[in-house]
Amino acid sequence: MNVNLPHDLPAVEVSDILAREKAYSQDLQRSGKWRHIWRIAGRYANISIFDVSDNEELHRLLSGLPLFKFMEIEVMPLLRHPSAVRDDDR
Amino acid sequence: MNVNLPHDLPAVEVSDILAREKAYSQDLQRSGKWRHIWRIAGRYANISIFDVSDNEELHRLLSGLPLFKFMEIEVMPLLRHPSAVRDDDR
Amino acid sequence: MNVNLPHDLPAVEVSDILAREKAYSQDLQRSGKWRHIWRIAGRYANISIFDVSDNEELHRLLSGLPLFKFMEIEVMPLLRHPSAVRDDDR
Amino acid sequence: MNVNLPHDLPAVEVSDILAREKAYSQDLQRSGKWRHIWRIAGRYANISIFDVSDNEELHRLLSGLPLFKFMEIEVMPLLRHPSAVRDDDR
Amino acid sequence: MNVNLPHDLPAVEVSDILAREKAYSQDLQRSGKWRHIWRIAGRYANISIFDVSDNEELHRLLSGLPLFKFMEIEVMPLLRHPSAVRDDDR
Amino acid sequence: MNVNLPHDLPAVEVSDILAREKAYSQDLQRSGKWRHIWRIAGRYANISIFDVSDNEELHRLLSGLPLFKFMEIEVMPLLRHPSAVRDDDR
Amino acid sequence: MNVNLPHDLPAVEVSDILAREKAYSQDLQRSGKWRHIWRIAGRYANISIFDVSDNEELHRLLSGLPLFKFMEIEVMPLLRHPSAVRDDDR
Amino acid sequence: MNVNLPHDLPAVEVSDILAREKAYSQDLQRSGKWRHIWRIAGRYANISIFDVSDNEELHRLLSGLPLFKFMEIEVMPLLRHPSAVRDDDR
Amino acid sequence: MNVNLPHDLPAVEVSDILAREKAYSQDLQRSGKWRHIWRIAGRYANISIFDVSDNEELHRLLSGLPLFKFMEIEVMPLLRHPSAVRDDDR
């Protein structure tokens, strides 16, 4: 997930949208739907792992992101690896 | 990590290398260095998260993979995201 | 799904693998898991739509393809479009 | 079909164009010309299958889309696959 | 249409396949199905215009090329341009 | 030749430039310099074949296009194909 | 690190941000964190080598750059090469 | 060297900058530093050969171009070819 | 022009083909058809300028290269630049 904020967006609008984004993300993390999130060094971007029941739910979560219209998102479908040992890497 | 096995590799050599790859990966997972691994749907490839002290250690682990010479690996440097809530997403 | 058959594969092996591929594909189509398949004009490739319960099932179906090791597959996660009118475009 | 709406388009203009787009798409779906449509998870984009008599008709349908000037469209020419079992995958 | 002949193909096989390719192409040109063909300077490749009734026919013509398995083909769907003045640019 | 009109260009300016573009193109087609033109399905783009004496003339024709500053043009140098049967595919 | 300054940024703002960028970079170079920096000929871009304890520190340094929001940065994780002879190429 | 002039740049500013660009280029050509320049057919771009003592000098010449901030430049390091026969292809 | 020699080509065949390539190139340079040639630093590749009457002649020269079947060639159509001062940069 890359974020591209237009450089002429008013500062007030930016801080508001970022606050809502953070709350939204943390709610989903606490619910277990958004299982992992990491920052990519040197970029305004992240790598996230979602645990959803289907693509319908995934899209509803992603398109609900306050920053969605400024994001470029690539979804990679993952599954449990046959060599995985941790129970929750599913 | 993508794997490209030459199609003319003898079957015995293939099964031997895959067995060693699996043991190697599971040892590192149990030690906590290889924190997560997922299969990418439809491809002979995986997405993995490593928890290492520096690039030196990361390269030693990766270049020690029995499948290393058949792999195409891209490393993306990650760090804790400011919105992360799980203690171990570091 | 692109297919790249090595040009030095014996003709007998080729016709055998293609026969098994066709039977495998048609069984899955009849079961409803492999909902659609189209040939791409001018290429040895197809566009297919799968209707599976999760990524685990999708990968099991794809990696079971007799031609799997000669294929380059890209999976695009789809869902029902809000403007869709047909019941089975899900 | 990817959609890129300029972020400074007035909200009224956006909701008007989206309503016209939906009506246009559903009319064509009901006529059978626009056979399938799916949303791509995490993106403002879709995958669609058209059943038209020639490229002339296809272009007339696509260039008539209310969102056409904000879209990036790639057309892939498809045909019936020799292994297809459904009568209407043509 | 790019052609990639393996450099270890026997010379006899090469000259035979090229002769059949030329005959096949010229038959289709005379029938009017293969309307135009140009060589691209400096490459073993061509740009061709086909005049076919549908994608089914196009694929049958292309996959029948003696060089088909050594070719990389990209099909671009064309139609009459609204500014065209020549009757046969359709 | 792809055309990218800025979405904020006044409608009057757009219709004026398009009328001049059409007249310019048709004059060149009638003179035989612009031998063929086709629309690419689903895109605001065309494929054209020019018959000019050298690159100097080609550039003069292209840079004289009223839409030139909004276009992205790729020139591919063509010549008569050894298998061509039509006299004017040169 | 590529820099893309919007061409309509006021000249005063530009010279201010460039002065702060230079001071920031030179402080880090003197501290030893920013070990090397070279200009890429013909481009407004540089190649830099950082010597940091982890990705966390690297991202803090990079995201603190006054030009950060106008930059496109790609981080490549490096380590000591087994053939290196200089002590400080680590 | 590609040139991308913003389409909303005032006409006076454009003609001024182009006049200065031409004078700058011709001075360097006469001095022998800018050995060759060709227009690329159909594009607002050129291919140039510079004969400079080092990268420092090359960058000084390029970044001094009046159009520099509107250009995308790729530098390819060249040297005398072992098969060259002309004395000044160095 | 990039050259890719298969690594299993016999050494005798390699030296023979390289000798013929050099002679062929130097004959064309002396005739004035092959106006310039430079080596690209660090690659088995060159940048060349040809001065030919049309694409037909260019292709005949290029496809006659002894190394032609091992080369990847990209032709860029050039013309005299309006700012050029040297008579022979045409």
Place this chain on the structure above:
Amino acid sequence: MNVNLPHDLPAVEVSDILAREKAYSQDLQRSGKWRHIWRIAGRYANISIFDVSDNEELHRLLSGLPLFKFMEIEVMPLLRHPSAVRDDDR
């Protein structure tokens, strides 16, 4: 600099070529021509900085590498950055 060793190269030939490569690289490092070298984590590749008098010398050093014919090398022309503080970042 990426290295691609064919997987069917005899082990004896591989160890011999790697030994010669290491000696060659270390001689150049000691002479000051090959100023820096780093391994890229997870890949059989390196990033190197050369300090040479011109492209001629650079190409002679690179094409003399025992692994040269198995390498893919990209040269980026660098120069002293105006913000550099270290004397030897030139």
